[in-house]
Amino acid sequence: MSSNYTDDSYALHTDLYQINMMETYWAEGIHNKRAIFELYFRKLPFGNGYAIFAGLERVLDYLRELHFTESDIAYLKNELHYKEDFLEYLKDVRFTGDLYSMKEGETVFGNEPIMRIETTLAEAQLIETALLNIVNYQTLIATKASRVKQVVKDDVVMEFGSRRAHEMDAAIWGARAAVIGGVEATSNVRAGKLFGIQASGTHAHSLVQAYKSEYKAFHSYAKRHRDCVFLVDTYNTLKIGVPTAIKVAKELGDSINFIGIRLDSGDIAFLSKEARRMLDEAGFEDAKIVVSNDLDEYTILNLKAQGAQVDIWGIGTKLITAYDQPALGAVYKLVSIEGDDGKMVDTIKISSNAEKVTTPGRKKLYRIIDKENGKAEGDYITLYDEDPNAEQRIKMFHPVHTFISKFVTNFEARDLHEKVVENGKVIYEVPPTMEIQKYAKDNLNLLWDEYKRSLNPEEYPVDLSQKCWDNKMKNIQEVQEMVNDFINE
Numbered sequence: 074m075s076s077n078y079t080d081d082s083y084a085l086h087t088d089l090y091q092i093n094m095m096e097t098y099w100a101e102g103i104h105n106k107r108a109i110f111e112l113y114f115r116k117l118p119f120g121n122g123y124a125i126f127a128g129l130e131r132v133l134d135y136l137r138e139l140h141f142t143e144s145d146i147a148y149l150k151n152e153l154h155y156k157e158d159f160l161e162y163l164k165d166v167r168f169t170g171d172l173y174s175m176k177e178g179e180t181v182f183g184n185e186p187i188m189r190i191e192t193t194l195a196e197a198q199l200i201e202t203a204l205l206n207i208v209n210y211q212t213l214i215a216t217k218a219s220r221v222k223q224v225v226k227d228d229v230v231m232e233f234g235s236r237r238a239h240e241m242d243a244a245i246w247g248a249r250a251a252v253i254g255g256v257e258a259t260s261n262v263r264a265g266k267l268f269g270i271q272a273s274g275t276h277a278h279s280l281v282q283a284y285k286s287e288y289k290a291f292h293s294y295a296k297r298h299r300d301c302v303f304l305v306d307t308y309n310t311l312k313i314g315v316p317t318a319i320k321v322a323k324e325l326g327d328s329i330n331f332i333g334i335r336l337d338s339g340d341i342a343f344l345s346k347e348a349r350r351m352l353d354e355a356g357f358e359d360a361k362i363v364v365s366n367d368l369d370e371y372t373i374l375n376l377k378a379q380g381a382q383v384d385i386w387g388i389g390t391k392l393i394t395a396y397d398q399p400a401l402g403a404v405y406k407l408v409s410i411e412g413d414d415g416k417m418v419d420t421i422k423i424s425s426n427a428e429k430v431t432t433p434g435r436k437k438l439y440r441i442i443d444k445e446n447g448k449a450e451g452d453y454i455t456l457y458d459e460d461p462n463a464e465q466r467i468k469m470f471h472p473v474h475t476f477i478s479k480f481v482t483n484f485e486a487r488d489l490h491e492k493v494v495e496n497g498k499v500i501y502e503v504p505p506t507m508e509i510q511k512y513a514k515d516n517l518n519l520l521w522d523e524y525k526r527s528l529n530p531e532e533y534p535v536d537l538s539q540k541c542w543d544n545k546m547k548n549i550q551e552v553q554e555m556v557n558d559f560i561n562e
């Protein structure tokens with residue numbers, strides 16, 4: 074580290090204003106008031122019809138470990154000049170509250186709470202930055218990966234992005250998120266080790282360049298590696314690369330497992346078709362064609378339309394950096410706070426943009442599933458004490474354009490939140506990543522195809538119950554009255 078402070082912790086992985094607000098609350102004696110915040114995004118990324126939630130594992134790691142170290146406190150004192158009495162308080166700060174969260178792999182839509190944080194006002198404030206930092210990135214990458222999987226269908230996808238990711242953490246957690254979104258393997262070996270996901274890879278041009286000969290390079294590689302994918306585009310794909318791969322595969326026969334070839338430049342449609350023909354003619358009908366080179370779901374769709382003969386897609390830069398939309402805009406909003414009498418009071422943030430007005434109150438989130446066809450009718454946000462499963466029929470209506478409505482009967486309302494932290498203790502065990510991937514896949518099966526197409530998907534309903542909507546209107550009215558009183562004073 075390039076500073077005098079020897080240790081590090083994630084307690085300072087927050088925006089300075091959070092600590093300043095904590096200090097204000099602490100000085101006024103309201104830091105321990107109960108507060109409820111919700112974490113959600115408003116707009117789906119990439120113009121997609123859904124997102125895939127990822128990030129809970131790291132959020133839980135963060136909350137479990139959260140505390141200010143001695144050098145954190147020293148830094149706040151020496152460099153930022155916080156006073157001793159406040160620093161004494163910070164020394165004992167831990168996360169002591171409850172966290173309700175969607176499970177990773179859940180399909181998620183705009184304006185619905187991914188997480189509900191119920192803790193002290195000061196703690197809730199401190200953790201905002203880290204929670205958004207984690208969930209925004211991981212959810213974005215899981216969603217991008219899922220879009221790629223929608224396009225490649227049953228072909229295999231390998232995540233190749235570590236070298237282009239925004240630093241090392243992004244490579245690791247991005248690889249995991251990509252697997253949650255559906256990719257089969259990552260080239261990042263550490264991610265393989267940490268998360269029990271498949272680490273996999275071929276070889277680079279440097280291997281061929283080092284031997285100055287594809288023939289020698291492939292042979293040398295095969296001496297130590299049974300599974301062989303030969304990269305065939307270093308000099309001339311069709312004239313030298315593919316014929317050499319075939320020659321070496323024939324020479325080595327059953328002593329290797331000739332998985333196939335990789336193309337990394339040129340016209341992928343043309344080269345893959347030609348390579349397929351050459352491999353088939355040589356009797357390697359089962360050999361796979363792996364391709365890479367700046368791929369994303371748009372190029373892949375186009376290549377498929379051109380009849381490209383590809384079995385395995387290696388995707389780096391555009392997946393791990395979410396190239397076409399580099400940020401998800403999830404926010405963290407206060408929806409309820411303890412009043413002076415100890416009772417919880419709902420809070421609202423008004424905006425001239427109707428979509429941006431927050432929805433006050435402690436709430437629950439349900440996925441309404443039609444019992445007959447097993448498909449999701451939409452998501453339904455209720456006040457905490459409502460139980461849609463006790464109703465025969467519910468009215469679902471658009472929260473802004475309320476005339477768009479439907480009645481739903483014969484449904485199951487699935488609670489999408491799980492209590493994962495209770496009184497500061499993590500009570501949820503994160504499943505293995507491959508199980509989360511399966512969970513994500515099963516969840517997508519609940520959605521009609523209209524929501525899953527990559528271009529101009531239908532808008533999935535995320536509606537408020539009548540009570541929840543009435544409560545929102547009441548809060549809006551109260552604010553309007555307060556503003557009018559202020560103006561008239």
Ligand SMILES: Nc1ncnc2c1ncn2[C@@H]1O[C@H](COP(=O)(O)OP(=O)(O)OP(=O)(O)O)[C@@H](O)[C@H]1O
Binds near residue numbers: 341365
């Ligand atoms: N048939 C095709 N149709 C549409 N896009 C293609 C086709 N073949 C390749 N591409 C894409 O076009 C781009 C080609 O980029 P570029 O011309 O920079 O690479 P290249 O010619 O393969 O050379 P290199 O990677 O060695 O720089 C890549 O994004 C690749 O995925």
Ligand SMILES: O=P(O)(O)OC[C@H]1O[C@H](OP(=O)(O)OP(=O)(O)O)[C@H](O)[C@@H]1O
Binds near residue numbers: 234236237367387
């Ligand atoms: O193209 P991406 O989706 O990012 O996938 C990762 C790329 O990384 C390697 O290339 P390398 O770093 O050698 O650079 P290159 O782009 O010049 O091939 C590999 O050959 C892929 O092309």
Ligand SMILES: O=C(O)c1cccnc1
Binds near residue numbers: 233
């Ligand atoms: O294994 C590969 O082929 C690979 C790994 C990282 C980046 N590009 C390719």
